[in-house]
């Protein structure tokens with residue numbers, strides 16, 4: 150892959166949250182890239198650092214505590230880590246848009262839903278639409294996300310959780326960004342509305358070549374919509390590959406295997422689900438070897454001492470000692 | 479089904495309308511009749527905005543119903559005064575999707591878990607209360623070293639465990655679980671679901687479980703209610719619903735599940751077509767009519783009633799008028 154095709158290139162990125170008392174190692178040496186028009190699925194345990202990674206791309210880390218300690222983020226040929234805030238503000242919302250995990254953080258409680266969508270449309274009103282045209286677009290946008298346009302005069306608190314999420318999605322999509330970062334965009338939606346939203350996102354990609362980072366824990370959505378998949382654990386990418394590598398192949402990181410084994414099955418009735426035992430390590434005090442070692446059923450002596458290197462086979466890479474061994478054998 | 483059993487929770491024609499603007503009423507919950515027996519789980523699914531959360535909150539009287547009855551062990555709690563309701567409330571608890579929003583950020587984990595016990599003075603001394611809170615941490619699988627941590631320092635899975643421990647602290651009988659695992663990854667989700675099911679067995683808890691994840695609802699529920707614009711469209715056992723969905727909306731819902739299987743990838747995503755109908759001053763007739771492939775003349779005039787079309791299988795659709 151030549152550099153020209155990459156619209157986003159993240160190299161060795163590390164991010165911490167630092168308070169007087171402790172340092173949380175939230176993102177640890179992440180390297181990822183994204184081509185124009187491609188969709189990357191980012192999955193992983195709660196607290197794995199997915200939102201932190203997204204906020205770093207948007208340069209929206211909490212000012213006092215969040216810090217990038219290493220690495221670079223090249224977006225459309227420019228390293229955005231040190232970009233002045235004024236320039237970054239232009240990129241945000243115009244070139245990179247984010248759908249936040251909690252819709253209330255991006256909605257204004259004192260403006261009606263319609264006013265907020267109109268506001269977003271006005272920011273990108275290069276073609277100079279009239280007031281009436283904007284209103285018509287607001288109605289159209291609401292209809293697309295399955296909300297009757299007549300309800301545009303209501304306030305966010307009068308909407309259900311999923312309806313708020315749909316408003317946020319509608320606003321992000323109306324910006325027509327080059328890169329869309331969607332943090333759990335459809336968790337609060339039922340599957341039929343979700344299908345509608347995924348169609349809208351697909352349509353945007355086909356029409357404008359929008360690239361996407363889709364953060365989700367719904368492996369069904371990942372399988373249906375993502376070209377590539379990154380699995381994150383304790384701030385690291387522990388497995389990366391095409392959707393095919395992740396869903397059709399049998400060779401996986403033990404954590405990824407555990408994720409698939411945890412899924413309730415629609416076709417057969419199981420008495421008990423099979424979660425991965427234990428919990429994520431304390432991010433202020435990560436294990437020195439493999440970060441998954443304390444929970445891994447295949448853990449070896451070396452795993453506790455030495456962090457595994459990345460093992461790569463074609464498009465598929467895995468960070469686990471098991472695969473180095475099998476290569477040598 | 480049930481012979482002599484009394485439902486733990488029963489709603490009779492329960493309605494909750496919100497006033498939105500002059501003369502406009504939003505029919506959030508519009509005549510729900512449901513029965514939940516002790517130790518059972520009723521799953522509630524349906525379009526986002528169809529009234530699931532409102533139903534859950536209304537049953538607990540966190541929102542006052544517009545009309546209808548809520549029977550708890552056969553007793554109508556809508557008639558209870560504030561004092562009686564306060565006592566009652568301990569037996570009726572709720573767990574939210576976003577545990578973070580429902581936890582006081584200035585309190586430590588153990589203080590949050592002790593909160594309801596202190597308010598309700600369930601135990602004679604502070605010491606007893608904190609001992610019980612510590613015990614509840616064990617029950618929900620929270621390591622005791624987190625007792626003095628604050629919610630923002632914990633991940634979603636641990637926060638959800640705090641919410642569960644707090645709900646359990648007052649010995650509830652009925653718990654509304656409003657999307658309790660939606661924000662969690664699949665492995666933590668599986669841990670929490672196992673925990674909820676174990677607690678149900680041990681304490682004979684009764685759940686109303688709201689979720690958008692159909693594989694989760696199938697796994698955890700005995701019966702499932704499908705809602706659309708404030709009404710119940712279909713109600714039956716979990717197995718029957720997935721094997722023989724009868725209502726056109728249920729069928730559309732089940733066919734839209736994205737499966738973690740790449741071979742289905744290029745399958746066109748199925749979208750329900752047709753106008754979205756507003757719950758504000760809804761028109762007569764079937765509420766799904768504008769989007770239903772099978773809609774007939776009659777559907778626009780006459781609202782279909784919820785009827786038992788097979789033993790224990792209730793559907794509200796003119797297509798299912800006769801026994802099937």
Ligand SMILES: Nc1ncnc2c1ncn2[C@@H]1O[C@H](COP(=O)(O)OP(=O)(O)OP(=O)(O)O)[C@@H](O)[C@H]1O
Pocket residue numbers: 166173174175193194195196197198199200201202211214250432630631632633634661663
């Ligand atoms: N503002 C903050 N201050 C301190 N620690 C934080 C802050 N925000 C997040 N963290 C911690 O950083 C780690 C990564 O969190 P992050 O929110 O990025 O995870 P995530 O993968 O998005 O999880 P989820 O699936 O629950 O959304 C976690 O341990 C979290 O507790």
Ligand SMILES: Nc1ncnc2c1ncn2[C@@H]1O[C@H](COP(=O)(O)OP(=O)(O)OP(=O)(O)O)[C@@H](O)[C@H]1O
Pocket residue numbers: 306307308309310311312337339496497498504505506525526527528529530531532533757
């Ligand atoms: N306080 C309120 N004032 C006015 N309308 C409200 C209020 N609360 C809820 N509603 C409306 O009632 C309807 C049902 O909302 P509810 O939150 O119960 O839906 P839900 O089924 O839980 O949706 P979701 O799956 O998105 O959480 C929605 O149309 C919503 O806009």
Ligand code: SF4
Pocket residue numbers: 402403404439440441442443445446447448449452457468469470471
């Ligand atoms: S490196 Fe070792 S502990 Fe880590 S995932 Fe692989 S086998 Fe398990």
Ligand code: SF4
Pocket residue numbers: 725726727764765766767768770771772773774777782794795796797
């Ligand atoms: S009553 Fe008519 S419109 Fe309503 S679901 Fe049945 S067939 Fe469709």
Ligand SMILES: [Mg+2]
Pocket residue numbers: 199200201250332
């Ligand atoms: Mg997150």
Ligand SMILES: [Mg+2]
Pocket residue numbers: 309310311530531532656
């Ligand atoms: Mg809700």
